[in-house]
Amino acid sequence: MELRHLRYFAALGERLSFTRAAAQVHVTQPTLSHQIRQLEDELGVRLFDRIGKRVVMTEAGETLLPGIAKALQDIDQAVRLVRGDPEQITGTLRVGAVHSVNLELMPRCAAMFLARHPAVRLVIEDLAAPVIETRVCDGALDVAIAYEPVSGGPIAFEPLYEEELALAVPPSHPLAARKRLRMSELHRLPVILLTRSFATRRMLDGWFEAAGAEPAVVVEMNTIGAMLEMARRSGIAAVVPARAIRGTDLSAVALEGPTPRRIPGLLWVHGRERPAAPRSFAAIVRRAVRDAAAVREGRRRDRTPP
Template identity: 45%
Template sequence: MELRHLRYFVALAEQLSFTQAAEKVHVTQSTLSHQIKQLEEELSCQLFSRIGKRVVMTERGEAFLEHAQRALREVEEGMKTVRDTSNELSGVVRVGTTHTFNMRIIPRSVSMFVAQHPSVSVQVTELPGDIVARELLAGNLDFGITYKPENTAQLQFEPLYNEEMRLVVGKHHMFAKRRFVRMAELHKQKMVLLPQSFSTRALLEDCFEMANAQPVVVAEMNAVVPMLEFVTMTDAAAIISEYGLWGDEVAVLPLQSPTPVRTPGLLWLRDAPRSPAVRQFANIIRDRVNEFNPKRRLK
């Protein structure tokens, strides 16, 4: 199978006329018919049915069409990328990221990228995970760095690594001197958690249910910094990513039975074109993730 077979097939699928399809791809009608027959023989199935002078796609032809179109788009995009690499990158890269990533990965990635490509402007916006997906769908971002959203029909999620969630308590909390805490021990414990709209909250609720634990949620906050401040001032606990913590004003404890684990990744608009600048910045982020998480990166 060669690219011309795919181009001829897509042209005929779009025109449903051998005459018009042949004109579109600039070949004779007999050549087009011969190439389609070769493709059908290679696939061992009929892609089109001839009903009198009409041409209709078979069920297998319709199934193959989406893949053929995607393959041609990928080839065109790859050719464009290769041509563009000889030129200096320019334009704007728009990224939406959650708090944890914005603390650890983004600053270093941006500094490396702008040093290599000073003609590119990088715009980073810190957003909750669900808003990252919404802004991406609205066309306001080139890609996001977040957790896998529930609805991925129009989105493509590329997992990067696994991160464990940690229990965070004040220095005088009853758990402060412990080596670890089981999820069941959080039953009726005062806690500050992310709002119900966050995917991480849904993950934690599942873990609580598995452990038969019902904590007392005394507050909900949508950002890590105020949650940490709240923990230092009260006897409440919080559950935060192991990579979202800093300072020595709190005690950080592993959670077990079960251990809450999240998987951050790159979030793309499915089948949307990616500029060379966007691709290059995403590659730098992947490299930084591998440096930070050599044992937990996903291949």
């Protein structure tokens, strides 16, 4: 007895018509008849009787059908789960992201993911990059978006896009009216920076040194949201991702000479099996990033004079 025999039997039991059942399972009527006879021979009982032009189930067939239908349903569901078919993904997906990603990209991707997988419970945490790295390693997060890991080790990193850093200042700050600022102009300027445990901070220190600048670091913090709030309340400038300043009452001053940039990306553990939910979420993130890049390119072309 093979799986196809059970499918053919279930189709004929449902349709009670060789013509319609054969069409449902995509075989010819003679093939269907032959397969049903094989099943009957193996079981040693008749499952169907022909009465004139009608097909009726025997008592044995009626006894067998509910169990076969349930078994086929369970098999099909198991196959869909293994393949990761969208409508069958369930459970909880745990996602970690740095603050700037949570402002725009994450809500967009989360909405797309839930529209595609409504049975999944999504848990999103706004975390500092070092915390994300640790929690990805220990399995507390299924997938994450952060900056390139500082420790290497088992974490895989897939770059997504470049992100510029800018100076966030309140409207009353002397530099609030500036559009751009050279890194050298930050020399001795009171600033709020990330702590030195962050790769971004260490890169910033390198950029400052290259520009011959030594800002007066008066506050060090480990989250972007806290840095923005500190800048707003204290009047001290903060170096943060430019996109994190959007939607706040702070002014963004672009930095150049050099322009500090960092690269967010997807994080997961090398060699660890990734279930369907995190794979699907990662695919949605990639698509959202590509779509956003295409929109920016279209706007750039629209602004370019003919």
